Amino acid sequence: MRSSKSSPERPPSRTISLYLPLLLWMGFISFASSGSFSAGNTSRIIGPLVLWLFPSTTPETLLVIHMVMRKVAHFTEYALLGFLAARAFRGSPRQGLQSRWFLAALVLIIAYALLDEYHQTFVPSRTGSVYDSFIDMAGGLTALMIVRSRGWFERASKSPV
Numbered sequence: 001m002r003s004s005k006s007s008p009e010r011p012p013s014r015t016i017s018l019y020l021p022l023l024l025w026m027g028f029i030s031f032a033s034s035g036s037f038s039a040g041n042t043s044r045i046i047g048p049l050v051l052w053l054f055p056s057t058t059p060e061t062l063l064v065i066h067m068v069m070r071k072v073a074h075f076t077e078y079a080l081l082g083f084l085a086a087r088a089f090r091g092s093p094r095q096g097l098q099s100r101w102f103l104a105a106l107v108l109i110i111a112y113a114l115l116d117e118y119h120q121t122f123v124p125s126r127t128g129s130v131y132d133s134f135i136d137m138a139g140g141l142t143a144l145m146i147v148r149s150r151g152w153f154e155r156a157s158k159s160p161v
Contacts, residue, residue: 018091022084026112029077033116035125042070074132075139082109082143090153102144109140 031037046066050057057065085105092098113136121128147153 014091015093018088022081022088025077025081025084029081029112029116030119032077033120033123033126035123042066071132071135074135075142078109078113078136078139079143081112082140083147085109085140086144086147087153090147102148105144106141109144110137113137113140 043066046069047062050062050065082105085108086101089097089101089104092101097104113133116136117128117130117133119128120126
């Protein structure tokens with residue numbers, strides 16, 4: 001049996017509840033990097049929706065709206081990744097990870113954003129872009145800054161269970 005003077009043992013279910021949402025979201029991001037979420041496929045949904053809401057939209061405007069929505073999606077999916085990483089690392093049973101949660105989450109966001117775009121270079125219907133990686137990183141960093149400024153997850157990490 002392992003004993004720790006700094007913190008009592010946590011049930012495995014607590015650790016799983018911290019990390020499983022993070023891992024599932026990372027899996028979704030990887031799936032979203034597939035051909036299923038290529039610009040050609042998302043335009044089949046976004047285009048008709050925009051035209052239904054705004055029937056007089058020009059083709060040029062439709063292209064801009066589609067591009068902006070895709071970039072907002074990049075930002076948002078990595079903001080959620082940042083939030084889930086902060087939650088997992090801030091509540092980690094490992095004291096070193098818990099005290100450096102911001103740095104650990106930021107490193108994860110940066111590495112995953114770069115790997116995600118690199119992966120897209122191998123998908124025929126996708127293109128990898130370092131600019132998209134910067135949008136991803138900005139989304140994740142924004143979430144981390146909000147979490148830190150609001151002090152979210154501090155109470156959870158100090159509780160014994």
